[in-house]
Amino acid sequence: MRGQQALIDTEPLRQQLLATMSQQAVLVPTASLHNKVALITGASRGIGKGCALELARRGCSIIVNYANSKAGADEVVKEIENLGTGAKAVSIQADVSKVAEIERLFQESKKAFGKVNIVMSNSGTESWDKTEDITEEKFDHVFNLNARAQFFVGQAAWKHLEQDGRLILMSSIAAGLLGVKDHSLYNASKMAVIGMIKAFASDFGSRGITVNGVAPGGIKSDMFTQNAWHYVSTAARYLQIFQCANDASRSPVAPQTGQRTRLRS
Ligand SMILES: NC(=O)c1ccc[n+]([C@@H]2O[C@H](COP(=O)([O-])OP(=O)(O)OC[C@H]3O[C@@H](n4cnc5c(N)ncnc54)[C@H](OP(=O)(O)O)[C@@H]3O)[C@@H](O)[C@H]2O)c1
Numbered sequence: 001m002r003g004q005q006a007l008i009d010t011e012p013l014r015q016q017l018l019a020t021m022s023q024q025a026v027l028v029p030t031a032s033l034h035n036k037v038a039l040i041t042g043a044s045r046g047i048g049k050g051c052a053l054e055l056a057r058r059g060c061s062i063i064v065n066y067a068n069s070k071a072g073a074d075e076v077v078k079e080i081e082n083l084g085t086g087a088k089a090v091s092i093q094a095d096v097s098k099v100a101e102i103e104r105l106f107q108e109s110k111k112a113f114g115k116v117n118i119v120m121s122n123s124g125t126e127s128w129d130k131t132e133d134i135t136e137e138k139f140d141h142v143f144n145l146n147a148r149a150q151f152f153v154g155q156a157a158w159k160h161l162e163q164d165g166r167l168i169l170m171s172s173i174a175a176g177l178l179g180v181k182d183h184s185l186y187n188a189s190k191m192a193v194i195g196m197i198k199a200f201a202s203d204f205g206s207r208g209i210t211v212n213g214v215a216p217g218g219i220k221s222d223m224f225t226q227n228a229w230h231y232v233s234t235a236a237r238y239l240q241i242f243q244c245a246n247d248a249s250r251s252p253v254a255p256q257t258g259q260r261t262r263l264r265s
Helices: 011-021 046-057 070-081 099-113 136-160 184-207 222-246
Strands: 037-040 061-066 089-093 118-121 166-170 210-214
Touching: 037 046, 037 099, 046 061, 046 070, 046 118, 046 222, 061 070, 061 099, 070 089, 089 099, 099 136, 118 136, 136 166, 136 184, 166 184, 184 210
Parallel strands: 037 061, 037 118, 061 089, 118 166, 166 210
Antiparallel strands: none
16 A cells, blocks of 8 residues: 555445434333423524424423524424423523523522523534634634533523523533644534533532533534534545454554554545
8 A cells, every 4th residue: 555545345335324313213201390480591593493302292391591592492482382382481591601691590590480400502603714813813712602601501501590400511522523623723622621521520420410511413403504514524634544453354553563554525
């Protein structure tokens, strides 16, 4: 392979991935969440909206938080109340990158429903910036929403959640990905969330509150539509690496020579 790029056939793996992705969703028997209340940040669209509707199908009442999309949030409220499961909903505007607004969000939520049993800290933003170009303002914008807000929503959850409540924080598969260019801000901000999940889980146990994290891969949403293409070249590289791992004769590190096989980019 000296001086020559390995040509790796990724088609079988691509087919395997597509077959896996087209499998039927595993349906978990519906646990009743009647008389429970969930506060979901960023529930006006995307993943937060999907979670709001799923919890409401199980009877859970929902606080639909949003930053700017009042119409979207009000539509989610309407959809929830039309489900006919007894779930109620209200929309509350709050910018969770500001601690004072997080506190107001929890106060108004308790005023609406009297209690909060589940908190899902979901709001987030993407960032594709060359490391050398990242300004202090850009750093603060991404970290304030993706990391700092997750911390302070978690802290408010500790204060306001009912005994034996549930807290879910949103990370991303990107937190653990190697080889994605121009992604240091998003990657690091989502990695910080993993640290919070692990530490909160120990701290919150004394009140019976479970803390879990979600680190999704690609989920179709506005964020996905705007950003998924950035990941394509990395995904292609990963496919090549998996192919190499499955095929010893084309190992990325040839065992006899220790010479590295170059992957096409
Ligand atoms: N989609 C994916 O493939 C994917 C993969 C991994 C992780 N994630 C993570 O999952 C979460 C949701 O992603 P998504 O794809 O659903 O994103 P999205 O479609 O862009 O929706 C973002 C949501 O966050 C809200 N939001 C934005 N800034 C806010 C602020 N300052 N205060 C309160 N809410 C704010 C938005 O409210 P407005 O509508 O009012 O703007 C919206 O409801 C994010 O943390 C993201 O990083 C997504």
